[in-house]
Amino acid sequence: MMRNLLCMTAPVRDGFDIPCHEIGPKSSHPAVALVAGLHGDEINGVFILSRLADFLNSVEAGKYPELRLVKRVLIIPAVNVLGVNLRTRTWPFDKSDINRMFPGSTGGETTQRIAYAVLEATKRAEYRIDIHTASADFEEIPQLRLYGPSAAERTTARMFGLQAIMERSLSPVFTTTMMHSWKVWPGESFVMRVGQAGTVQLGHCQRVFRAMVSFLGQTGVLEGVQLAVEDEEVCCFDKESAFRVFAEKAGTFVSDCQVGRWVRAGQELGYIYDSFGGAVIEKVVAPVAGLLTGIRRHPLLFEGDLIVRVNRKA
Ligand SMILES: [Zn+2]
Structure with missing residues (x-):
């Protein structure tokens, strides 16, 4: 009702x-x-x-x-x-x-x-x-x-x-x-x-x-619920498990990465381009091995903006 x-x-x-x-x-x-x-x-x-x-x-x-x-x-x-x-x-x-x-x-x-x-x-x-x-x-x-x-x-x-x-x-x-x-x-x-x-x-x-x-x-x-068992693992993360990357330079951030993927330490997650010149000015990499739990979607970055968050498995 x-x-x-x-x-x-x-x-x-x-x-x-x-x-x-x-x-x-x-x-x-x-x-x-x-x-x-x-x-x-x-x-x-x-x-x-x-x-x-x-x-x-x-x-x-x-x-x-x-x-x-x-x-x-x-x-x-x-x-x-x-x-x-x-x-x-x-x-x-x-x-x-x-x-x-x-x-x-x-x-x-x-x-x-x-x-x-x-x-x-x-x-x-x-x-x-x-x-x-x-x-x-x-x-x-x-x-x-x-x-x-x-x-x-x-x-x-x-x-x-x-x-x-x-x-x-x-x-x-x-x-x-x-x-x-x-x-x-x-x-x-x-x-x-x-x-x-x-x-x-x-x-x-x-x-x-x-x-x-x-x-x-x-x-x-x-x-009566019968759901197929998903083989996806459930992970519990505390505050200390979160590692963040912040923009060191302003520019245009673009990434084709999906949240919910496991990434390696140092894996490329996206690039910051010069917004007018078009050249790559920073490569954004995973700070640690873990689950990609958050990523910036608005392309225009200021220095200090949060770009990605990776959570390390306990
Ligand atoms: Zn809300």
Whole structure:
């Protein structure tokens, strides 16, 4: 069932709503809560969750007789609905970042009311997942992020079968994120980062869609899931495993490398060209042997810009 999580009025136009899907057997709280589009230009997550809602609605309608949804799933595909329309990361009216407005309040400004409504709807779920992307200039491998994880979260993280799990401590600085608000509640919380902002990367989205179905199957939320076992290894990376290359010179960076590939130390990953003369002015090589987890996609570089990130296997 699709309903409105929050209905709001706007000063000089029609009101607008934040829609959500509630799918599966009725219960006091959802077993799984899935959120995307806290940032309006992060389209991969919006696409993945809208497709997943369509799939689970089809399961409910009996189109997949071998599958049965036994617990309730809440899906909010696009929290920043206006940002998605206008292709902006922040809330268009006041440029505020919704993921810095948690836990929010009922009487506050619009983004605080949005944060409050999203938190109320999701905080009691057994599993909570918030999907993001990197910026529009940088592409990241589809990855699961754990923040100060419990043993249970570490175990569940592997059920997605994504190539990379990144572990971080919970930031003492950014305490106004949704993840921070989720963490005080029982249950398990995850962030996914998928590709880059401003576009739909079909390969990444399909991989994450499969990861979601695998997770729903293994947690027993969706019965009857049979996915072919992927031979891809799941690697867990901590902060210290990341090695970055920054531009030593300004120029045009071009690479045909794909994220998610294992690279050798010293392997060529791309070139920086003189933007007008066209000559190669710097060869960009892998700083260590490891997994290419992030690469710059905007070609125009300033000195000091991040170009690639390689994570070394523990
Ligand atoms: Zn984001």
